[in-house]
Amino acid sequence: FFVFLDLHVMDGCVMTEADGTTRIDIEAAIDENKMRLIEVKMSLIDLVSENPEELDDIFLLRYLLSFPNNEACIEAIRSAVKYRKENASWLASAKEGDxxxxxxxDELKIHMIAGTHKTTVHGAPLLFIRAGLSxxxxTMQCVTxxxxxxxxxxxxxxxxWICDxxxxxxxxxxKMLAIQDLTNANFLWNDNRFFSALGASSKVSDMIHPQLVQRAVILNAGEGIKILWQVARLFMSKKTMEKICVCTGFSLESTASKCPYASxxxxxxxxxxxxxxxxxxxEGCVAGVPNDFVGKRNQGMAKK
Known part of the structure; x- marks a missing residue:
């Protein structure tokens, strides 16, 4: 069986109303936040004037919902615009979906046993991460x-941009859904630089991807979840940690479709x-790795 566990409060719980499949109506949300929206747009008049199509009400709404404080909201938007501009050489093509x-x-696809597979009930990306297979x-001997x-x-x-x-x-x-399978994952011997990089990327995502992830569901956690949680708290952003939840139990014994959230x-x-x-x-549902594969796909790769 599965027990839904919200690690942010470290307490067994059932799904909240916000965890249901009812999505926020954009028009109603914009109307509800219209006064804040006007204030934010006035403070960003220089950016909005330069790019009115991209920095429209829907784009700004995600920030209003993620940052209750207008000052923090405005700062995040300015930082996001600056980040995308400074990193356009490698980031811009993501909008095309490739x-x-x-x-x-080519280098990292060998190490990162993760990828989107099919979609949520709303057509959003469904991300799977097989942490125990790398x-x-x-990885950190091969990349920076x-x-x-x-x-x-x-x-x-x-x-x-798919969700947008x-x-x-x-x-x-x-919003997208992330499911992390911790089968065979060992968190005692991981390189901290790996978690540091994930932590840095989570902070970037807080800034440029507001309201992207509905939940990050962890399956097949085992005893290692306690170690993972302690390590993750050191590196990951607060917003990212608040999205994480755990369905205890083993998915092959009781299908993940019975997990209160995944279902x-x-x-x-x-x-x-x-x-x-x-x-x-x-060829395997994720990253070209057979579903029944066990072991480490990058085992034996030459050190740099």
Whole structure:
């Protein structure tokens, strides 16, 4: 069986009303926040005038919902515009949706056993991470923290614009779902530079990807979740940590579709077999790795 655990409060709990599948109506949310929106737009008149199509009400709404304080909201928007401008050489192509254009894609695809597979019930990206199939010590011998930050940020940027297009088309604020499978993951021997890079990318995402992730669901955590939580708190942003929840139990014994959260946003047909779903893609559902693979895909790679 599964127990839904919100690690932010470290207490067993059931899903909250906000965890349901009802999406925020964009028009209603803009109307509800119209006074804040006017104030923020006035403070950003220079940026809005330069790029009125991109910095429109829907784009700004995500920031209003993520930053209750107007001053913090305005600062985040300015920082996001600056970041995208300064990193346009490698980030701009993400808007086209081609994940293979991520920086150092050929190198990092071997180490990062993660990727989107099918979609949520609303058509948003459904991200799966198989943390137990890669040795982070080897990863950080082959790439730098900066390379890893760019790679992860690019991946999130692709998903952000996919969610943005769906939101605009349907008039409902749409977010992605991340599912992390910790089968065979060992957190005692991980390279801290790996977590440092993930932490840095989470802070970048707070700034440029507001309202992107609905939840980050962890499956097959085992005893290692206590170690993971302690490590994650040192590196990850507060906003990222607040999105994390755990379904305890083992997905192959009790399908992930019975997880209180995953069952609301996915179907058994969308879930790969390694988390108890019915999907078995010919070359593996995620990152070209067979669903029944065990071990470390990057094991034995030459050190730099």
């Amino acid at each position: 994940r293979t254009k991520a920086p150092d894609y 040795d982070t010590n080897i 923290e900066e390379q890893l930050v760019k790679y992860v940020t690019y991946e999130k940027e692709v998903s952000f 297009r769906i939101s605009r088309k349907e008039g409902k604020l749409t 609301k946003w996915t179907t058994t047909a969308e879930l790969p077999s390694f988390v108890g779903g019915s999907c078995v893609c010919e």
